[in-house]
Amino acid sequence: MRFMMIMIPNIPDEADWGPSPEAVSAMSRYNEELAKAGILLGLDGLHPAGKGARVSFSGGKANVTDGPFTEAKELIGGYWLIQAKSKQEAVEWASRCPAAEGDTIEVRQIYEMSDYPAEVQAAAS
Amino acid sequence: MAIGARESSGRADSRMATDAREKSAIEAVWRIESPALIAGLTRIVRDVAVAEDLAQDALVIALEQWAESGVPENPGAWLMATAKHRAIDLLRRGARLQQKQEQLARELQLQGETIEEQLEASIEEQLGDDLLCLIFMCCHPVLPEQARVALTLRLLGGLQTEEIARAFLVPESTLAQRIVRAKRTLTEAKVPFALPEVGELGQRLSSVLAVLYLIFNEGYTASGGEDWVRAELCEEALRLGRILAGLLSQVPEVHGLVALMEIQASRLKARVGADGEPVLLSDQDRGRWDRLLIARGLAALQRAEKLGEGFGPYALQAAIAACHARAATPQETDWVRIAALYEALAQLSPSPVVELNRAVALASAFGPAAGLQALDPLIEEHSLQSYHLLPSVRGEMLARLGRFEEAQSELQRAVSLAGNNRVRQLLLDRAAACAWEAGREDPTFRS
Numbered sequence: 001m002r003f004m005m006i007m008i009p010n011i012p013d014e015a016d017w018g019p020s021p022e023a024v025s026a027m028s029r030y031n032e033e034l035a036k037a038g039i040l041l042g043l044d045g046l047h048p049a050g051k052g053a054r055v056s057f058s059g060g061k062a063n064v065t066d067g068p069f070t071e072a073k074e075l076i077g078g079y080w081l082i083q084a085k086s087k088q089e090a091v092e093w094a095s096r097c098p099a100a101e102g103d104t105i106e107v108r109q110i111y112e113m114s115d116y117p118a119e120v121q122a123a124a125s
Numbered sequence: 126m127a128i129g130a131r132e133s134s135g136r137a138d139s140r141m142a143t144d145a146r147e148k149s150a151i152e153a154v155w156r157i158e159s160p161a162l163i164a165g166l167t168r169i170v171r172d173v174a175v176a177e178d179l180a181q182d183a184l185v186i187a188l189e190q191w192a193e194s195g196v197p198e199n200p201g202a203w204l205m206a207t208a209k210h211r212a213i214d215l216l217r218r219g220a221r222l223q224q225k226q227e228q229l230a231r232e233l234q235l236q237g238e239t240i241e242e243q244l245e246a247s248i249e250e251q252l253g254d255d256l257l258c259l260i261f262m263c264c265h266p267v268l269p270e271q272a273r274v275a276l277t278l279r280l281l282g283g284l285q286t287e288e289i290a291r292a293f294l295v296p297e298s299t300l301a302q303r304i305v306r307a308k309r310t311l312t313e314a315k316v317p318f319a320l321p322e323v324g325e326l327g328q329r330l331s332s333v334l335a336v337l338y339l340i341f342n343e344g345y346t347a348s349g350g351e352d353w354v355r356a357e358l359c360e361e362a363l364r365l366g367r368i369l370a371g372l373l374s375q376v377p378e379v380h381g382l383v384a385l386m387e388i389q390a391s392r393l394k395a396r397v398g399a400d401g402e403p404v405l406l407s408d409q410d411r412g413r414w415d416r417l418l419i420a421r422g423l424a425a426l427q428r429a430e431k432l433g434e435g436f437g438p439y440a441l442q443a444a445i446a447a448c449h450a451r452a453a454t455p456q457e458t459d460w461v462r463i464a465a466l467y468e469a470l471a472q473l474s475p476s477p478v479v480e481l482n483r484a485v486a487l488a489s490a491f492g493p494a495a496g497l498q499a500l501d502p503l504i505e506e507h508s509l510q511s512y513h514l515l516p517s518v519r520g521e522m523l524a525r526l527g528r529f530e531e532a533q534s535e536l537q538r539a540v541s542l543a544g545n546n547r548v549r550q551l552l553l554d555r556a557a558a559c560a561w562e563a564g565r566e567d568p569t570f571r572s
Contacts, residue, residue, distance in 0.1 A: 001360075037157065038367035041417060081417070083360055088146075088153035112394075 002041065002083055002110040003090035009077040010102025026098040034082060034093065045078040147192055155184055156283040158201040163280050164255035165205060167318050169212050173262060174308040177280065179215070183208035257372045258318050264333040267314045272307035273336045279304055282361050292355050293343065333369065334382050334439065337362050341386050359390050370425065380429035381440025387422030388446040391415040402547050407455045419450045441470045460490035477506045485518055493522035513542035517552060529563035
């Protein structure tokens, strides 16, 4: 099974966020642990939401808003893709992340084709 | 010794749910930590059966204590410390403590330290080595192959006996016996817990790679709607392969095997049709190929290449798989490169099947005459006599050359050898088409 671990950092003001060298190296070591365990499939950090854009949909139209998104409560900082035998195992790995005070990691299972009902599988092929 | 326990979010009225969640959290910890734990303990007590017992004892204590105090901050260290203390107790009680101390002192070349201090020092240094030693031990050639597979999945995969039994479709008691006998054989043969000598490294490594690939293939052929445990064997083999590649990063064949497994695994979702029948590579929906795994496979292949020692059999097979993976459509396949790779593979690990595949690649690259020529030496090959693919492939090449009567007769022979009904039907259709073509050209031939 595969899981996405989504990092939702506690950053009150994205503009002046900069991780310390200690934080960076602690995270590096964590990523290495994931790789050494043979379960890391991929990972990425994302540029700040302030530089990003949001495309929202209403009335059949797409509306584009550029960041920063001051009203947004949870901004995504990055993600890991891991292989695990169960949600508990994925959660255990997420718990080991050297995250900062107030950070949250959301753990979500990735759909396998076989998870979808038959009609959806047929439509996708 | 609770070191900053983590909080679980159980409410007073969901104590049962919390207990269940705690238990499954501890099981997850076990799956993550048990291989390193068993490896480290084997280093101390020199016996893998005793090591596993000590590890299981520590787990039992963990289940009791963590239910109260929660999972500790560093569960691996907690388990190791607990098990280590029990190991020392065991050694103290054992009559051979003096012998062990002397043995350890010699090996660690430490004088005048207590056994605890010696053990402390050796464990810290050797975690990576310990895991590698355990891998080599589980795959030792003195064990029958099935036993190597079972022991590997049990000690390195952290799988339960019942799960392994289900994965290999044998009764649980059979599997349990297999594991008990395997540990006993290792003890009786006095297999040392050490990295192989340079002279035997090649053979010992071959054994490990063979075990991993066997596990992978068991899962690969089982995929397609069967018990999830079987399909997850691919993931487990991949995971162990990646770990091995991390520990033996300078050995190209390890990267080669990982590359092969990543790329083959990339096709898992495309290789079985809606009717549960296998789909040929050339007919697979390539949109269903897993791009992430292909990227990982190509990266692993590159690591093998960069080591500059040339390609071994696994890396060659991976390179062939990579050719297919890079082709967006079957028409874009680099058959010339594939033919060359099969040529190299035939030099390293010749077999009739490799020759057959090479002939198919030659035909796709240079035309059917080239393929037929490569097939000629195989016609008398004893081991292929009941293999339907040989006449099937010959028949196709003859048809492409317009030799329809010969093609039809080869395809009929293939029909008689084919075990699968769907395959047999396909071959019958092809044979009939050839018969029709033959009839068209020869006015005296009327069916």
